[in-house]
Amino acid sequence: MNAEKIPDIIVGRLPVYLRALQRMADKGLKTTSSQELGDQVGISAAQIRKDISQFGEFGKQGTGYSIEFLTERLRSILKVDRIWDVVVVGAGDMGHALSNYQGFADRGFHVVAIFDNKKEKVGSKIGEFTIEDTETMVERIKSMGVKIAMLTVPATAAQDVAKKLVQAGVRAILNYAPITLNVPNNVKVQYIDPSTHLQRMTFYL
């Protein structure tokens, strides 16, 4: 397996497979097939097999895939067989929700700090976190070695903050601001913008 050669579109489906497998494991299931997994996630069995086979031969003819083994392989491939520290930038409602989010722990992530540029917010608490000043953010992120950030600042501030994050060594940004970010090629961005996602559906209504 060579990371450079795997299409983004396949990498993008792996977390979906992983999520479905973990739900199957929760139900006590031990094995699954490309057919069953495909039904679960709405993808053809052929595609599931093709995607998985990019990384090795993880199944057995006749019996399918061991859920535990495939889960372990996917977690390793996606590098979520460890815990990644993550920072939140923007202490609004969304930043608040992400700081408290219970769904990170068993999926490989851990929020370690939250930043905001409003002086009146700095120093106050969100759950266990004390909101820190954006001015000290770059140094803090560098010293902690954090590589992943979630960005929940207003669109007008997002590009500036993204630039600072990159300076600080961040290589993956989950961007909640409704704006396309301009970042170097070696930095990944995923976009979560509720309005944009809603607008992808109204077309069909």
Added chain:
Amino acid sequence: MNAEKIPDIIVGRLPVYLRALQRMADKGLKTTSSQELGDQVGISAAQIRKDISQFGEFGKQGTGYSIEFLTERLRSILKVDRIWDVVVVGAGDMGHALSNYQGFADRGFHVVAIFDNKKEKVGSKIGEFTIEDTETMVERIKSMGVKIAMLTVPATAAQDVAKKLVQAGVRAILNYAPITLNVPNNVKVQYIDPSTHLQRMTFYL
């Protein structure tokens, strides 16, 4: 233009173009080109032109596109030249953040109600909203004629709630729960799962 013939992948890019155009308009710009718009959103000029041309001839050779006109056309195509009522199901932190979200108003959406199944939450306030009981949800959505829902309940409850939403006439679901939903073909789902999105980036770290 025939909605049935436009690939999903193109429809998915239109809200991104629209968002960029609205930012250009905010800056006071009057016209743009496929090249400039493409640079802005990280898509080739040829693809921008091809996508837009699916719906008509909205540009002018030599001068490009009128930002105001193209914005108006895209809003019409995406059916966000009107305001859609939206309900939120799940009054946790994420439901709270979405209920207060300021980014819906000028993008075509308006939250009208929020539901939760926890009796102790029902009746309490989130901003201007009174949390309503999930038990009465189907009737309430029907009577309001709401077609769009945002789902922020736990994964274990999401499929059941989705089924109820479909019964109530909802045709578009923005799903924050980390699970693939099973819905009829005429119902659209968009997925927003922070962990899944983060896992799409760790592969490259």
Added chain:
DNA sequence: TAGATTGTTAATCGATTAACAATC
């Protein structure tokens, strides 16, 4: 007019599906 940029066609590239030998 000359320069710029669209809309569109044809070529290329990439992704998905169908089919089946291999094999558990």
Added chain:
DNA sequence: TAGATTGTTAATCGATTAACAATC
């Protein structure tokens, strides 16, 4: 063994890009 299901190949399908005539 017989049945089931993988991994993979070849065929199909669809999306992107390059190129350019049309034209503002």
